[in-house]
Amino acid sequence: MSSTITQPRLGPLGTARWFWRQLTSMRTALFLLLLLAVAAIPGSIIPQTGIDAGRVAMYKTNHPSLAPWLDRLGFFNVFVSPWFAAIYILLIISLIGCVIPRIRIHLRTLRAPVPRTPKNLSRLPAYVERSVDEPADVVLDRARQVLKRKRYRVREDAAVEGRARSIAAEAGRMRETGNLIFHSCLIWVVLAVAAGHLWGWRGDAIVPVGTPLVNGQYDTLNAGPLVDTSKFSPWLLRLNSLDVSFEDKVAPTSPQYGQPRHFTAYTTVQDGNGKPQRKVISVNHSLSIGGNSVYLLGNGYAPMITVRDAKGDVLYQQETPFLSQDNNYKSTGAVKVSSLPSSQQMGFFGFFLPTAAFSDTLGPVSTFPAPKDPALVLGMYVGNLFPGNEPQSVYTLDTSAMKQVQGTGAQSKQPLRLMLKPGQTVKLPGGRGSITFNSVQRWAGLSTRHDPGKLPALYGALLGLIGLIMSMTLRRRRVFVKVTADPQDPARSLVSVGGLAKGEDPRLEVAIDGLALAVAGDDSTHVQLRTQAGART
Amino acid sequence: MKFDFSNDHIDTGIATLSSHFLWASALVLTLAMMSFALDLAGAPYRAARLEARRSATTQTQATADGDVLVDTAVATDVAPEKRPWGGRGITLSWLGTLLLIVAVVTRTIAVGRPPLGNMYEFSMVGCMFAMVFFLAWSLKSDIRWLGVFITGPIVLFEMLAAVIYYTAASSLMPSLQSYWLSIHVTVATLSVALSTLAFSLTLAYFVQNWRDERGEAGRERLKWMDALPSAASLDRTTYGVLIVAFPMWTFTLIAGAIWAQEAWGHYWNWDPKEVWTLVIWVVYAAYLHARATAGWSGKKAAYIALAGFVAILINYGIVNVYFVGQHSYSGL
Ligand code: HEM
Numbered sequence: 001m002s003s004t005i006t007q008p009r010l011g012p013l014g015t016a017r018w019f020w021r022q023l024t025s026m027r028t029a030l031f032l033l034l035l036l037a038v039a040a041i042p043g044s045i046i047p048q049t050g051i052d053a054g055r056v057a058m059y060k061t062n063h064p065s066l067a068p069w070l071d072r073l074g075f076f077n078v079f080v081s082p083w084f085a086a087i088y089i090l091l092i093i094s095l096i097g098c099v100i101p102r103i104r105i106h107l108r109t110l111r112a113p114v115p116r117t118p119k120n121l122s123r124l125p126a127y128v129e130r131s132v133d134e135p136a137d138v139v140l141d142r143a144r145q146v147l148k149r150k151r152y153r154v155r156e157d158a159a160v161e162g163r164a165r166s167i168a169a170e171a172g173r174m175r176e177t178g179n180l181i182f183h184s185c186l187i188w189v190v191l192a193v194a195a196g197h198l199w200g201w202r203g204d205a206i207v208p209v210g211t212p213l214v215n216g217q218y219d220t221l222n223a224g225p226l227v228d229t230s231k232f233s234p235w236l237l238r239l240n241s242l243d244v245s246f247e248d249k250v251a252p253t254s255p256q257y258g259q260p261r262h263f264t265a266y267t268t269v270q271d272g273n274g275k276p277q278r279k280v281i282s283v284n285h286s287l288s289i290g291g292n293s294v295y296l297l298g299n300g301y302a303p304m305i306t307v308r309d310a311k312g313d314v315l316y317q318q319e320t321p322f323l324s325q326d327n328n329y330k331s332t333g334a335v336k337v338s339s340l341p342s343s344q345q346m347g348f349f350g351f352f353l354p355t356a357a358f359s360d361t362l363g364p365v366s367t368f369p370a371p372k373d374p375a376l377v378l379g380m381y382v383g384n385l386f387p388g389n390e391p392q393s394v395y396t397l398d399t400s401a402m403k404q405v406q407g408t409g410a411q412s413k414q415p416l417r418l419m420l421k422p423g424q425t426v427k428l429p430g431g432r433g434s435i436t437f438n439s440v441q442r443w444a445g446l447s448t449r450h451d452p453g454k455l456p457a458l459y460g461a462l463l464g465l466i467g468l469i470m471s472m473t474l475r476r477r478r479v480f481v482k483v484t485a486d487p488q489d490p491a492r493s494l495v496s497v498g499g500l501a502k503g504e505d506p507r508l509e510v511a512i513d514g515l516a517l518a519v520a521g522d523d524s525t526h527v528q529l530r531t532q533a534g535a536r537t
Numbered sequence: 538m539k540f541d542f543s544n545d546h547i548d549t550g551i552a553t554l555s556s557h558f559l560w561a562s563a564l565v566l567t568l569a570m571m572s573f574a575l576d577l578a579g580a581p582y583r584a585a586r587l588e589a590r591r592s593a594t595t596q597t598q599a600t601a602d603g604d605v606l607v608d609t610a611v612a613t614d615v616a617p618e619k620r621p622w623g624g625r626g627i628t629l630s631w632l633g634t635l636l637l638i639v640a641v642v643t644r645t646i647a648v649g650r651p652p653l654g655n656m657y658e659f660s661m662v663g664c665m666f667a668m669v670f671f672l673a674w675s676l677k678s679d680i681r682w683l684g685v686f687i688t689g690p691i692v693l694f695e696m697l698a699a700v701i702y703y704t705a706a707s708s709l710m711p712s713l714q715s716y717w718l719s720i721h722v723t724v725a726t727l728s729v730a731l732s733t734l735a736f737s738l739t740l741a742y743f744v745q746n747w748r749d750e751r752g753e754a755g756r757e758r759l760k761w762m763d764a765l766p767s768a769a770s771l772d773r774t775t776y777g778v779l780i781v782a783f784p785m786w787t788f789t790l791i792a793g794a795i796w797a798q799e800a801w802g803h804y805w806n807w808d809p810k811e812v813w814t815l816v817i818w819v820v821y822a823a824y825l826h827a828r829a830t831a832g833w834s835g836k837k838a839a840y841i842a843l844a845g846f847v848a849i850l851i852n853y854g855i856v857n858v859y860f861v862g863q864h865s866y867s868g869l
Contacts, residue, residue, distance in 0.1 A: 026830040033823040034841070037816045037848075044809035044856065051807060079807050193805070202802075247708065249547075256707040262714075284715040284800050295802035449802045457804070461791045468787055472780040504828065506773045 023090070024097035032091045039087055043078030046070060050077060092190055099183045106176050114155035117166040117480040121498030124480070126512040129496045130520045136165065136485045136493040143167055143481045143495075143519040150515075152479065166482040171475070172502075178470025185464030189457050196453025198226045208302040208319040208443040213237045215290065215448065227450075233272070233290035240266045240278075242442045244299055246369045258328060258369050265296050265444045281446075291450065298445025300324045300331055301352050303376055303422075304438035307337050310431050315339055315346075321443045322352040323395050328366040329354050334397045335378070335435075336385050345385040346432065347397040348418070350378035354440075371440050376420040378435075380405040380428065405429060476502040477511065481519060495519055552647035552706035556699065558640035559661060562633045563695040566668075566688045569629035573684030576623035580764035583618050623681035630675075630688060634668040637695075641665050647706045653722040654709045656857055660698035662723075664691050666730035682765045686737035717796035721789060728785035729849055735778040736846040739839050742771040746836060772835065775842060776828060783821050790814055813852035820845040 010018055022028060047055035056076050060067040074081030121127055132139050144167060147154050152169035203218030216232040223229055243264040250256050264282040271277075271290050281287045287294040300323060307316040315337050322333030335348040355368035356375035364377045383402030392398050407416045408429050418426050420437035427434050479499045486492035497516040501508045641661055644652040652658040671687045674680055709718075745768040748755035756763075765771070793814060794804040805811060824845060827838035 026826060027833075030823055030826045030830050030833065033819050033826060037819040037823070040812050040816050040819075043807060044812040048807060250705070250707065254705060254707075256705065259707075261708055284717075286799065286802065293802065297802060447802050451803075454798065454804055458791075458795065461794070465784065465787055465791060469784050472784055504773075504776060506777060 020097065023094050026098075029091070029094050029098065032087060032094060036087050036091060039084055040078070042075055043084075046075050046078070048076060048078065050080065088190075092187065095183060095187060099180060099187070102176075103180055103184075106180060109176070110173060114153050114168050114170045115478070116155070117157060117168045117482065118498075121480055121482055121496050124498035124500050126499045126509045127496070128498075128512055128516040129494065130516055131486065132493050132495055132520045133491070134493060134521065135491055136483045139493050139495055139519065139521075140165060140167070140481075140483045142521065143483065146515065146518045147479065147481070165484075166480060169479045169481070171477050171479070173476065175471055175474035175476045178467040178472075178474065181467030182464050182471055183467075185460045185467060188460040189464065192453040192457035192460055194453070196224075196451045196457070198224045200224050200449070200451040200453065201227045201229075202450075203448045204297075205446055205448075206298075206300075206321050206443050207237075207239050207446050208321060209239050209242055209441050210319070211239060213239070213446060215292065218448070233292065235269065235271045235290045235292075237270075237287075237289070237294065237446070238268045239444055239446075240268060242266070242299060242444050244370070244442065248368070248370070260369070263296055263299055265446075281444075292448050293450075295447045295449065296444055297447045300329065300443050300445070301354060301371070301374075302441045302443040303352055303374075304441055305335055305348075305376075306436040306438055307335065307346065307348075307433065308436070309433040312433075315433065319441045319443070321395070324369075326366075327369065329369040330364075330366040333395050336394070336397070338385050342384045342386075345383065345402075346428075347381040347383075347385055347399070347402060348378040348435065349381070349397045349399075350376065350418075352376055374422060374440050376418070376437050378418040378420070380416050380418065382432075475505050475507070475511075477505065477508065479512070479515060481515075546649055547706045547708065548647045548649075549706060550647075551643050555640050555643035555647055556703070558636050558643060559695060559699050562636035562640060563692055563699065565629055565636060566633035566692050566695070569626050569633055570685055570688035570692060572622045572626035572629060573681065573688060576620055576626060576681060577685060577761045577764055579620070579622065579761075581760035583620070584760075584763060586618065620681065623684070626681060626684045626688075627672075627675060630668065630672060630684065633688075634665070634672060637661070637665050637668060644706070648708075650709065651719045651723075653718055653726070654707075654713055655704045656702040656853075657698050657704040659722060659726050660694055660702055663726040663730050663733075664694050664698070666727050667691055667733050670730060670734060683737065683741075686741060687734065690733055690737065715796060715799065717792060717799065721792040721796055724785050724792065725789040728782045728789055729853070731778055731782035731785070732846055732849055735775045735782065735842065738771050738775040738778065739842050739846075741765055742768055742775060742839055743836075745771055746839075772839065775839070779821065779824065779842065783825065786814075786818055786821065790818055809856050810852070813848065813856050817845060817848045817852060820848055 047059050049056050059076075060071075063070075070076060074083065078084055118124075144154060144156070147167065147169045150171065152171045153173075155168045157166050157168070201221065201223035203216070203221045205213055205218045207213050213236070215235045216229070221229070243262065243266070244260070245262045247256050247259045247261055262282070264280060267279050267281060267287070268276050269279050269287065269289055279287050279289075281294060281296045283296060286296075300321060302319040302321040305316070305318060305320050306314060309315055316335060316339070318335075320333055320335055322331035324331045331352040331354075332350070333352060335346075337346040337348075340346065351364055353364055353366040353375050354370060355366050355372040356377075357365050357367045359365045364375075381397060381399050381402035381404050383399075385398070385402070386392070387398065387401035390398075405416045406412055406429075407414050411417075416429060418435065420426055420435070422437055422439055425434050425436040477499055478501075479497065482496045482498075484494045486494055495516065497512055497519065499508055499512040499515075641652060644658065644661065648654070652662060667687065668691060671680070671683065741762075744759065744762055745765060748758060748762060749768050751758070766774070793811070797806065797808075797811070798804040820841060824838055824841040827833040827841050
């Protein structure tokens with residue numbers, strides 16, 4: 001006989017089974033939970049491409065040596081990076097592998113009868129004995145009522161082969177039910193979120209007041225891989241007016257000065273071939289239309305600008321949206337006069353300032369977000385606006401094939417700077433006509449969302465919360481009540497109550513004491529003979 | 538007076554009054570903390586005197602009866618000493634809490650909406666909740682030993698609010714003008730108040746456990762800790778508090794997602810604040826798991842609970858102020 005101990009050899013199937021058991025163990029679940037928490041943290045510290053690409057670009061210029069490494073390791077896209085996905089996918093698999101067998105076992109438990117009263121109650125973690133001035137039958141009847149009132153499932157055993165008459169009772173099986181509902185709902189919520197990513201879409205558009213928005217025609221559209229973009233529901237929305245207010249009742253030194261207070265968009269919407277309806281959209285109050293939701297997420301200014309040629313014919317007349325750059329809505333934008341031969345096209349680029357001021361260090365600035373003293377400050381370029389016909393942003397000029405126009409007179413050594421107030425017209429140098437700042441209009445940033453997963457996720461989360469509360473508040477307990485007639489006096493009896501709990505139960509002893517008191521008829525003259533806390537310390 | 542989320546009438550006079558009440562509350566609770574500390578400091582002497590009285594009684598009884606009965610008779614005869622400093626601590630806690638409630642109520646009147654719009658306001662409300670929990674609990678059981686561990690952090694948070702987070706009374710920015718503000722932030726604040734309570738209990742657990750692990754020598758150290766419950770009991774109580782706080786935090790997470798959907802059009806956007814809310818939730822879920830995992834209950838689980846509270850502190854003190862995201866409402 002060999003004396004060496006050999007490890008049992010695991011075949012491929014055995015290895016797989018071993019691996020599966022490891023993955024679905026509580027220890028692994030715990031480890032993966034902690035890992036998930038740690039892995040999420042970098043995503044809150046380092047800017048994320050999916051949230052704010054501009055900040056990522058800035059971070060990359062500020063940290064030229066670190067950024068490439070972070071980029072390679074996916075730190076600018078933590079929540080879609082493979083390593084983050086690996087953690088939560090393992091967690092979900094572990095969860096499924098853990099929950100399914102537990103559901104099977106629990107279904108069996110739910111059908112199983114209450115177990116028999118054990119022989120020796122005094123060995124249980126909580127145990128109380130009382131003597132009662134009543135015959136055993138009466139006490140047993142009361143025990144049954146008390147337990148039923150407290151929603152215990154009850155099983156009675158007659159006195160046989162030396163065992164006293166007893167009631168076995170069980171409560172709190174709903175604890176495990178709640179726990180399983182909770183864990184199943186976690187899986188459901190993850191599936192619902194995934195569905196939202198696959199079938200959901202989001203369209204953003206900048207809409208000047210007076211302009212219609214047609215569903216499907218967005219400045220940018222982000223659609224999940226399974227979205228059929230040809231099947232957008234036909235609706236149309238017209239922005240009638242936009243009401244915006246900013247804090248001006250505090251001192252200008254207060255950090256609250258100029259903070260936004262109200263944004264409200266008044267719209268007319270038309271769904272398919274329905275009648276036009278007036279609707280209001282504001283922050284926290286989206287508009288539901290054709291199965292989509294429309295949100296008001298931003299706003300800004302769209303000055304009405306007219307450019308005329310030397311003869312006075314209109315070359316360009318449009319509400320031109322400018323994008324705000326700071327809390328006081330200093331905004332940048334571009335005017336592209338493209339209805340001219342390509343070598344003669346004109347481009348204007350610069351700032352719109354709702355409350356204009358001039359700083360020696362910063363140049364033109366805005367000191368308040370509302371249009372108290374609006375001004376346009378523009379530079380001018382001449383040449384080809386669209387070299388190579390590549391798509392470009394409407395808010396900036398591509399000046400690679402253009403020449404900047406110089407100032408006139410004393411400023412002829414500097415680039416031309418046009419400064420306009422509402423209603424003003426300025427002649428352009430070189431007989432190129434004139435530019436007029438007609439009036440200040442606003443635009444609304446509207447975002448349309450479609451997410452088929454959001455309601456299933458919500459219902460799953462709420463049901464999961466109910467399951468969690470069940471699991472946290474209910475206690476799984478077994479209670480046994482034994483009643484024997486007093487050998488000296490048949491009118492008296494002896495009651496023993498024992499209990500045990502599954503899992504944490506700090507109040508078990510209190511509960512057993514209370515139960516014994518109730519079974520004994522709650523009469524303070526009855527003496528409590530013995531309380532013993534067995535295994536628990 | 539108008540009372541709604543878009544209220545823009547601010548009464549700065551009453552707001553100033555409110556901050557005076559906050560200072561007064563911090564002062565009174567500091568006195569409460571000192572009383573509780575004196576009470577704990579007296580514990581070893583109380584124990585020694587009790588022992589002395591007990592042996593004195595035992596001797597007289599033993600000579601009189603010379604019987605076994607003595608033991609039971611003695612146990613009921615020697616009543617525990619009165620604890621005047623503990624009583625003063627409780628009284629001062631009531632007074633300090635009352636002042637704090639007045640501070641919250643006057644702030645509410647000043648801004649004409651629930652005072653949950655910036656860090657100053659929810660620090661104040663969170664402290665109020667924690668003190669009310671503590672006092673309500675003190676009506677049911679003798680928890681004078683906990684006093685110093687509660688009033689200490691609360692005074693700290695009150696001072697932090699008054700000095701660093703102070704924000705002038707003002708209207709809300711548009712994304713905060715929603716009834717979800719009351720629902721989401723109130724439950725979050727309640728949950729954080731409970732977690733603070735659990736944190737104090739965990740610290741006490743670590744000290745008690747440290748003494749236990751050193752056996753006889755350990756029990757000689759920090760004698761006043763004898764006035765606190767045993768490590769096992771502190772551990773159970775922490776769990777009891779956290780199983781209330783955890784579903785509340787779960788609700789906070791869900792309500793926050795619903796609100797984000799209404800205000801920003803997406804229920805989950807991995808905003809730093811959302812990330813940290815999830816991190817806190819996952820860490821406390823890990824704590825609950827640890828207690829059910831063989832080899833992880835006790836000290837290891839307590840470390841996880843501690844990590845959970847550190848995450849809360851980071852979420853509250855650092856993420857609100859320094860991280861760039863959509864939740865920029867600290868008012869600083
Ligand atoms: C997404 C990951 C998970 C989360 C957020 C989570 C969360 C929770 C929470 C909050 C509890 C406490 C509620 C209660 O005691 O009933 C709990 C309990 C439990 N979880 Fe999970 N869980 C996760 C994954 C898992 C996995 C993978 C397993 C299987 C290994 C598992 C098994 C259990 C068990 C057995 C309990 C009951 C512990 C007890 O009796 O106290 N969980 N879980």
